[in-house]
Amino acid sequence: MNDVPLVLGIETSCDETGVGLVRGHDLLADAIASSVDEHARFGGVVPEVASRAHLEAMVPTIERSCREAGVTLSDVDAIAVTSGPGLAGALLVGVAAAKALALSLSIPLYGVNHLSAHVAVDQLEHGALPEPCVALLVSGGHSSLLLVEDVTVGVEPLGATVDDAAGEAFDKVARLLGLPFPGGPHIDRVAREGAVTIDFPRGLTGGRDLERHRFDFSFSGLKTAVARWVEARERAGEPVPVADVAASFQEAVCDVLTRKAIDACVRSGADHLVIGGGVAANSRIRTLAEERAAQHGIVVRVPRPGLCTDNGAMVAALGAEVVRRGRPPSALDIPADSSMPITTVVA
Amino acid sequence: MLLAFDTATHAVTVALHSGTAAGDVVAEHTVVDALRHGELLAPGIQHVLAAAGISPRDLTRIAVGVGPGPFTGLRVGIVTARTMAAVLDIPVDGVCTLDILAAAVTDQPGGFRVATDARRKEVYWAAYDGRGRRVSPPAVDRPEAAAYDGPVAGRGPQLYPAAFPAAIDPDNPSAAALARAVAHRTVELLPPVPLYLRRPDAATPGQRKQVL
Ligand SMILES: [Zn+2]
Numbered sequence: 001m002n003d004v005p006l007v008l009g010i011e012t013s014c015d016e017t018g019v020g021l022v023r024g025h026d027l028l029a030d031a032i033a034s035s036v037d038e039h040a041r042f043g044g045v046v047p048e049v050a051s052r053a054h055l056e057a058m059v060p061t062i063e064r065s066c067r068e069a070g071v072t073l074s075d076v077d078a079i080a081v082t083s084g085p086g087l088a089g090a091l092l093v094g095v096a097a098a099k100a101l102a103l104s105l106s107i108p109l110y111g112v113n114h115l116s117a118h119v120a121v122d123q124l125e126h127g128a129l130p131e132p133c134v135a136l137l138v139s140g141g142h143s144s145l146l147l148v149e150d151v152t153v154g155v156e157p158l159g160a161t162v163d164d165a166a167g168e169a170f171d172k173v174a175r176l177l178g179l180p181f182p183g184g185p186h187i188d189r190v191a192r193e194g195a196v197t198i199d200f201p202r203g204l205t206g207g208r209d210l211e212r213h214r215f216d217f218s219f220s221g222l223k224t225a226v227a228r229w230v231e232a233r234e235r236a237g238e239p240v241p242v243a244d245v246a247a248s249f250q251e252a253v254c255d256v257l258t259r260k261a262i263d264a265c266v267r268s269g270a271d272h273l274v275i276g277g278g279v280a281a282n283s284r285i286r287t288l289a290e291e292r293a294a295q296h297g298i299v300v301r302v303p304r305p306g307l308c309t310d311n312g313a314m315v316a317a318l319g320a321e322v323v324r325r326g327r328p329p330s331a332l333d334i335p336a337d338s339s340m341p342i343t344t345v346v347a
Numbered sequence: 348m349l350l351a352f353d354t355a356t357h358a359v360t361v362a363l364h365s366g367t368a369a370g371d372v373v374a375e376h377t378v379v380d381a382l383r384h385g386e387l388l389a390p391g392i393q394h395v396l397a398a399a400g401i402s403p404r405d406l407t408r409i410a411v412g413v414g415p416g417p418f419t420g421l422r423v424g425i426v427t428a429r430t431m432a433a434v435l436d437i438p439v440d441g442v443c444t445l446d447i448l449a450a451a452v453t454d455q456p457g458g459f460r461v462a463t464d465a466r467r468k469e470v471y472w473a474a475y476d477g478r479g480r481r482v483s484p485p486a487v488d489r490p491e492a493a494a495y496d497g498p499v500a501g502r503g504p505q506l507y508p509a510a511f512p513a514a515i516d517p518d519n520p521s522a523a524a525l526a527r528a529v530a531h532r533t534v535e536l537l538p539p540v541p542l543y544l545r546r547p548d549a550a551t552p553g554q555r556k557q558v559l
Contacts, residue, residue: 046547048418048547048548049547051418051419051422052418052422052543052547054426055422055425055426055541058426058429058430059426059429059430059433062430062433063433073433073434088419089418089419089422092385092419092422092423093422093423093426095385096385096388096389096422096423096426096427096430097426097427097430099388099389099427100389100426100427100428100430100431100434101430101434102389103389103392103393103403103431104403104430104431104434104435105403105434106402106403332389332390332393333386333387333389333390334386335383335385335386336385
């Protein structure tokens with residue numbers, strides 16, 4: 001027996017079926033099944049396709065995580081599951097599986113917030129989370145700036161995107177440039193061969209916009225500007241410098257994200273910035289955030305790419321922290337809450 | 348002990364059966380609430396286990412309705428059954444939800460049909476002979492196309508009385524009927540795989556992004 005509880009975490013809020021096993025800050029297993037290939041031809045996640053894939057992947061992924069960790073389900077002390085926010089039908093598969101586990105094993109269930117889990121996962125990589133800290137979460141589904149006073153109780157939203165998520169902008173621009181879905185990794189790769197030669201707009205960064213939306217983001221104008229620029233080139237019969245467009249677009253996104261994140265740290269007096277979500281795997285955002293943070297004595301913490309994208313380990317990591325801090329478990333009748341507010345960490 | 352449940356209609360129905368042909372249902376719990384399958388199923392299971400005074404480890408077998416039925420609720424039942432079976436290392440069988448309804452139909456020597464709500468102005472349906480054996484594969488159709496003057500069980504007749512004028516009981520499946528049919532081996536056992544009957548709808552609203 002071990003004094004530190006073993007927590008199994010389940011994530012099904014979008015297109016990844018993730019099951020992780022965590023003991024304290026130790027990651028024992030992180031099993032993932034993705035339906036991303038099935039969505040690629042639609043250029044985005046199709047909810048019913050994702051839900052069907054979660055159902056098929058659920059039990060095999062649970063079993064794989066146990067094999068990876070060298071444990072059996074009877075060793076598990078608590079179950080954590082993303083109960084929101086996310087796609088309703090997708091969440092429901094994970095929540096139902098989590099309840100079945102908790103019920104069959106007679107152990108507590110914790111329905112937790114997906115965004116808090118993106119923050120808590122950093123503990124697996126860099127140890128105890130410095131609180132308060134500012135978290136920048138950027139992916140195809142979310143673009144948020146959060147002030148984290150206590151990752152297990154309440155997280156204060158500072159700002160969020162007013163239109164597209166950052167990852168969505170990457171996907172749309174990638175499609176425009178003829179790069180595959182999901183766009184993030186492809187833009188990052190192509191941009192390395194190009195230079196920042198085009199000055200694309202930075203949304204909500206000046207004048208009244210900045211006053212009213214100091215910590216909010218907008219990527220829809222940027223996406224349109226890139227489309228116009230590319231179309232103008234094509235109409236003129238000139239070749240599109242794909243690498244330069246990718247580099248310039250990526251620079252515009254990363255500039256705004258890191259500028260506002262550092263501003264949020266300075267304003268709230270937080271000396272740590274945690275970056276999570278799929279876009280955190282982008283090489284430019286990491287470099288730029290570190291450069292700018294250093295000027296203000298702020299430390300940037302970014303988990304490795306595999307932990308930034310949606311996974312079960314992040315849910316288990318948050319579950320482990322929630323258990324460690326003695327928060328009360330969830331009831332067996334909790335709903336899958338597609339619009340779960342960030343201020344609720346445990347349902 | 349045999350645990351049986353179905354979540355492929357408006358009903359969330361759970362029953363516990365001694366598991367043998369000589370035994371019977373020892374506890375039963377049914378709630379009709381079309382939109383809360385995910386909330387109701389686990390507490391329903393807990394309720395029947397408590398009512399019978401047994402622990403999950405006493406279960407020896409699981410039976411689950413595999414639809415056809417609205418996908419969201421259907422998946423709640425199937426993922427619950429598969430996960431419990433994996434944890435407890437016991438077998439799990441699926442039963443067509445229309446067959447569960449048919450199992451509770453009595454005294455229809457001339458045969459009957461079962462028609463349930465498939466939403467989008469369609470019904471899931473199948474035909475049964477006088478001994479309650481299914482004689483057509485489960486199908487999804489517009490009520491006009493499946494119209495039948497003879498006796499029809501399920502919610503179809505309530506929703507589309509013009510197409511199904513002769514309603515008979517039951518209108519919702521009962522896990523007690525499912526458990527008895529499985530214990531008495533009077534129903535076809537299927538793998539615990541959903542009978543979707545429809546392809547995923549990828550064109551329409553789709554593309555919904557996460558809220559935050
Ligand atoms: Zn996420």
